[in-house]
Amino acid sequence: MKQFYLSKRLINRFLGICVILVACLAAVLWKHPEFHEQSGVVPVESEPVEIAVNEPIQPIPLHLKLDAGKVALGEKLFDDPHLSHNNTIACVTCHNFKTGGVDRLNFSRGMNGALTSVNTLTVFNSGFNFKLNWDGSAETLEEQVDKAIHNSKDLNANWAEVVSKLKKYPEYVKLFGQLYTDGITEDSIKDAIATFELSLYTPNSRFDKFLRGNMAALSYKEKEGYHIFKDYGCASCHQGVNVGGNLFQKFGVMGDYFADRGKITKADLGRFNVTGNPQDKYVFKVPSLRNITLTAPYFHDGSAKTLPEAIAVMAKYQLGRQLSPEEIDLIVKFLTTLTGEYKGSPL
Numbered sequence: 001m002k003q004f005y006l007s008k009r010l011i012n013r014f015l016g017i018c019v020i021l022v023a024c025l026a027a028v029l030w031k032h033p034e035f036h037e038q039s040g041v042v043p044v045e046s047e048p049v050e051i052a053v054n055e056p057i058q059p060i061p062l063h064l065k066l067d068a069g070k071v072a073l074g075e076k077l078f079d080d081p082h083l084s085h086n087n088t089i090a091c092v093t094c095h096n097f098k099t100g101g102v103d104r105l106n107f108s109r110g111m112n113g114a115l116t117s118v119n120t121l122t123v124f125n126s127g128f129n130f131k132l133n134w135d136g137s138a139e140t141l142e143e144q145v146d147k148a149i150h151n152s153k154d155l156n157a158n159w160a161e162v163v164s165k166l167k168k169y170p171e172y173v174k175l176f177g178q179l180y181t182d183g184i185t186e187d188s189i190k191d192a193i194a195t196f197e198l199s200l201y202t203p204n205s206r207f208d209k210f211l212r213g214n215m216a217a218l219s220y221k222e223k224e225g226y227h228i229f230k231d232y233g234c235a236s237c238h239q240g241v242n243v244g245g246n247l248f249q250k251f252g253v254m255g256d257y258f259a260d261r262g263k264i265t266k267a268d269l270g271r272f273n274v275t276g277n278p279q280d281k282y283v284f285k286v287p288s289l290r291n292i293t294l295t296a297p298y299f300h301d302g303s304a305k306t307l308p309e310a311i312a313v314m315a316k317y318q319l320g321r322q323l324s325p326e327e328i329d330l331i332v333k334f335l336t337t338l339t340g341e342y343k344g345s346p347l
């Protein structure tokens with residue numbers, strides 16, 4: 001009798017553990033993306049679940065709180081050729097919002113047709129980058145504005161000149177006066193443009209919807225592409241909110257890109273031009289891959305005309321791998337899902 005009682009208790013305990021295990025398994029499966037796909041359960045988009053925490057990429061915030069007056073003033077300045085020495089070039093000349101925040105040229109034409117020494121970076125999402133420019137030569141957006149104003153290949157101007165020109169326009173005097181106690185100064189101009197640049201974020205890409213729990217936001221092939229991107233190690237460099245923009249890395253980790261390309265320029269030395277440290281030769285800020293399908297040609301030297309070409313170069317020189325055309329195509333499909341929205345409309 002006692003023996004029977006004992007084994008009954010054991011059986012009950014065993015059953016209890018089984019129930020817990022089954023519950024745990026169900027919970028794990030429920031969280032697993034493939035399970036959702038197979039079972040056809042699609043989380044409703046307007047009710048995002050929590051953001052995926054184990055992914056190397058994080059979504060762009062849906063809303064940023066910015067001073068609307070400064071954003072509007074910064075936009076006006078961004079469009080204004082008075083910021084250039086001979087009133088011919090504005091920031092927007094090279095950073096066109098209709099074409100991904102760039103001009104899609106290998107090198108851009110600044111004042112008097114001078115060619116920039118590197119390919120134009122997009123201004124979209126630049127506020128999420130840890131430093132600005134290919135070589136990280138600007139620590140902040142304000143410092144970057146300063147460089148663009150002075151650079152002979154960009155606006156070729158200086159602050160005294162720009163401030164005195166803007167002071168001739170009553171509208172600027174009024175707008176600056178409303179927002180800044182000192183009115184039109186070098187600092188207030190930089191602050192307004194930098195605030196506007198912070199407003200150039202592009203949330204709500206299909207990939208971000210996926211990260212927010214909408215498993216149906218990506219097709220099966222786009223997910224495959226993302227898995228390759230992670231498995232092969234692209235995400236070890238292109239990661240974070242901007243899928244890049246938070247590390248420096250050498251261009252040519254697994255092969256000598258520059259020897260193979262030939263004709264090395266000063267700009268090819270990258271971060272070395274900022275630090276003077278020999279270890280920083282050919283080192284660049286890992287660029288963001290957000291909206292990447294819109295910003296060809298690629299690389300600081302504008303050498304890759306297409307995204308598949310850029311991916312093949314990356315695989316070869318950064319990872320020592322040769323990808324099949326199918327793998328490249330899947331990565332392109334994934335990268336296409338990184339295109340977001342600006343002011344509520346798809347870019």
Ligand code: HEC
Pocket residue numbers: 078083089090091092093094095108109110111116117118119120121122123125126129131132133134135141144145148149153154155193197
């Ligand atoms: C002649 C074309 C040209 C003009 C005009 C121009 N830029 Fe640029 N911009 C570039 C190029 C080229 C780069 C990359 C520079 C580098 O890496 O050294 C760049 C880089 C940037 C970046 C860095 C992006 C990042 O994430 O690292 C920002 C921000 C930017 N520009 C803003 C501006 C602003 C603001 C103005 C106007 C005051 C301006 N640009 C005018 C060509 C231009």
Ligand code: HEC
Pocket residue numbers: 229232233234235236237238248249250251253284285286287288289292295297298299300301307310311314315318319331
């Ligand atoms: C070891 C770090 C590293 C790895 C791994 C890496 N990248 Fe890059 N990626 C970079 C750097 C650095 C650059 C900038 C190169 C330059 O132009 O100077 C870059 C540039 C790019 C660009 C061009 C961006 C632009 O705006 O011009 C693309 C596209 C890209 N990478 C995709 C990939 C893909 C896809 C993979 C995986 C197959 C990958 N990268 C792996 C560091 C890396």
